[in-house]
Amino acid sequence: MAKVTVNWAGKMQFVGEDGAGHQVAMDASPVYGGENQGTRPMDLMLMALGGCTGIEVTHILRKMRVSFDKLTIAVEGERAADHPKIFTRMRVVYDFQGANIPPEKVAQAIKLADEVYCSAANMMKTAGSIEYSFKINGEEYPYPFLKEASGN
Numbered sequence: 001m002a003k004v005t006v007n008w009a010g011k012m013q014f015v016g017e018d019g020a021g022h023q024v025a026m027d028a029s030p031v032y033g034g035e036n037q038g039t040r041p042m043d044l045m046l047m048a049l050g051g052c053t054g055i056e057v058t059h060i061l062r063k064m065r066v067s068f069d070k071l072t073i074a075v076e077g078e079r080a081a082d083h084p085k086i087f088t089r090m091r092v093v094y095d096f097q098g099a100n101i102p103p104e105k106v107a108q109a110i111k112l113a114d115e116v117y118c119s120a121a122n123m124m125k126t127a128g129s130i131e132y133s134f135k136i137n138g139e140e141y142p143y144p145f146l147k148e149a150s151g152n
Contacts, residue, residue: 013037042079045087045124050075052120053092056113057106064105068098078128087128094134101136110134110143 006016012028013035026041028034039047050073058071072095077087096106110132114121121130132143 011035046075046077048120049090049124050092052118053113056117057109060109060112066101066105068096068101070097089128090130092130092132096136103136103141106134107143
């Protein structure tokens with residue numbers, strides 16, 4: 001069972017700590033009396049989605065013996081207009097840099113991460129949709145990846 005603690009640090013700031021002692025500062029926006037002393041909790045959810053899928057995609061690609069030099073993951077989320085203002089639509093874009101990265105294997109890794117291995121994605125998509133795409137050395141690929149889409 002996973003367990004974290006969240007301690008109030010004054011005003012609207014809280015500090016979360018996991019079982020290994022890693023800490024994350026959180027704060028509300030100034031509209032709610034925060035002072036920008038930490039990440040907003042909803043932004044942490046998007047980071048969790050990017051981190052979870054990133055870990056799984058990287059792990060799967062390593063098993064496939066696909067290496068890359070750099071990976072940046074951009075995650076955006078659209079929130080509902082009314083409270084509780086959950087994410088109703090999320091978009092994840094993987095940006096790979098490196099030589100000889102096969103798009104087919106990247107697409108397969110993303111599919112496995114999304115459908116099977118990433119707990120965060122599987123939990124979050126019960127509330128809203130998640131769209132994926134990826135880039136390899138600046139060339140964009142839609143997801144699900146089709147060879148016809150890239151002209152191969």
